Amino acid sequence: MKNNQVVLYIIVPCYNEEKVLPLSSGMFLDVLYEMINDRDVSDESRILFVDDGSKDNTWNIINELSDKDDHFIGIAQSRNRGHQNAVLAGLMESKDYCDITISIDCDGQDDINAMKEMVEAYKSGADVVYGVRKSRTTDTFFKRFTAQSFYHLLSWMGVEAIYNHADYRLLSSRVLEALSKFEEVNLFLRGMIPLVGFNSTCVYYDRNKRMAGETHYPFHKMMSLALDGITSLSIKPIRFITTMGFIVVLLSFVGIIWAIVGYFNHTTVQGWASTTCVMCFVAGIQLLSIGIIGEYIGKIYLEVKHRPRYIISDRVGIRDCKSLNDNK
Numbered sequence: 634m635k636n637n638q639v640v641l642y643i644i645v646p647c648y649n650e651e652k653v654l655p656l657s658s659g660m661f662l663d664v665l666y667e668m669i670n671d672r673d674v675s676d677e678s679r680i681l682f683v684d685d686g687s688k689d690n691t692w693n694i695i696n697e698l699s700d701k702d703d704h705f706i707g708i709a710q711s712r713n714r715g716h717q718n719a720v721l722a723g724l725m726e727s728k729d730y731c732d733i734t735i736s737i738d739c740d741g742q743d744d745i746n747a748m749k750e751m752v753e754a755y756k757s758g759a760d761v762v763y764g765v766r767k768s769r770t771t772d773t774f775f776k777r778f779t780a781q782s783f784y785h786l787l788s789w790m791g792v793e794a795i796y797n798h799a800d801y802r803l804l805s806s807r808v809l810e811a812l813s814k815f816e817e818v819n820l821f822l823r824g825m826i827p828l829v830g831f832n833s834t835c836v837y838y839d840r841n842k843r844m845a846g847e848t849h850y851p852f853h854k855m856m857s858l859a860l861d862g863i864t865s866l867s868i869k870p871i872r873f874i875t876t877m878g879f880i881v882v883l884l885s886f887v888g889i890i891w892a893i894v895g896y897f898n899h900t901t902v903q904g905w906a907s908t909t910c911v912m913c914f915v916a917g918i919q920l921l922s923i924g925i926i927g928e929y930i931g932k933i934y935l936e937v938k939h940r941p942r943y944i945i946s947d948r949v950g951i952r953d954c955k956s957l958n959d960n961k
């Protein structure tokens with residue numbers, strides 16, 4: 634809190650965004666100045682770009698922006714670690730300097746005007762404000778269908794996640810402090826934040842098309858995020874396997890009785906087809922089950938290693954770097 638005004642840090646993850654950044658950075662700055670001039674937030678507020686190991690000119694652009702205006706600051710990850718880790722790096726980097734953070738993608742898809750409503754909601758007592766998309770009309774049918782199935786699957790698996798909310802959200806510094814105690818390496822922030830608790834509310838907005846450049850989430854990456862989300866927050870799939878195992882065992886008892894009765898009645902005909910079907914089915918279930926259990930073992934392996942979730946290699950525009958070596 635600076636002179637009773639809220640200090641806001643806007644966290645913007647960027648990966649190979651040289652086409653978008655020159656366009657969207659101006660938008661972010663305009664909205665920040667508007668909020669500063671309206672005295673909604675303090676002049677100490679900043680826009681923090683997190684360069685997620687880009688291979689293009691993104692980091693140079695961030696440096697140029699920071700030279701031009703003090704409100705732009707940046708950190709660079711030592712290599713590409715993925716969107717979730719980039720957002721976390723930004724949140725943890727800013728938590729000691731600000732009262733609230735808002736994380737937002739850098740491609741202009743999320744309506745920046747919702748930020749003002751988010752800050753108002755914070756002032757009315759919310760520690761977490763979720764940005765929720767009103768509709769998905771700008772998405773292709775395929776993206777809409779996969780995204781909606783994903784949210785349904787998540788809730789079926791017992792993961793608490795807000796429907797149609799991605800990573801556009803406001804968090805207060807006490808939520809950030811609590812979040813820093815969650816040490817998992819497999820990150821799925823939108824499923825973790827509800828676990829942190831505190832007062833929360835939603836702000837609804839329309840999602841636009843990307844301003845330029847291409848999405849970094851093709852189908853296989855979306856699938857891997859979905860799998861991470863489920864396996865890092867729910868053990869229901871393993872329970873499901875156990876249940877399936879029971880059912881198959883019960884069914885096989887019925888099969889055995891049927892076979893014995895058939896044997897004594899001398900009706901044990903060829904039976905090749907049914908045997909093959911059962912074998913294939915059981916083998917399929919076993920492989921699937923081993924695969925799912927393997928996913929969890931893989932997760933445990935990564936968690937046990939306790940590797941840092943991000944490593945910051947460069948900073949620009951940040952005054953005093955008290956968390957310089959605190960990269961966990």
Ligand code: UDP
Pocket residue numbers: 645646647648649650685713714715716719737738739740742847848849850
């Ligand atoms: N992003 C990142 N690291 C990555 C991939 C993406 O920091 O490895 C950033 C990207 O620059 C953007 C945000 O995450 O700001 C969302 O990515 P994108 O727009 O490609 O995803 P979509 O909106 O299509 O789901």
Ligand code: MG
Pocket residue numbers: 738740742843848
């Ligand atoms: Mg996008």
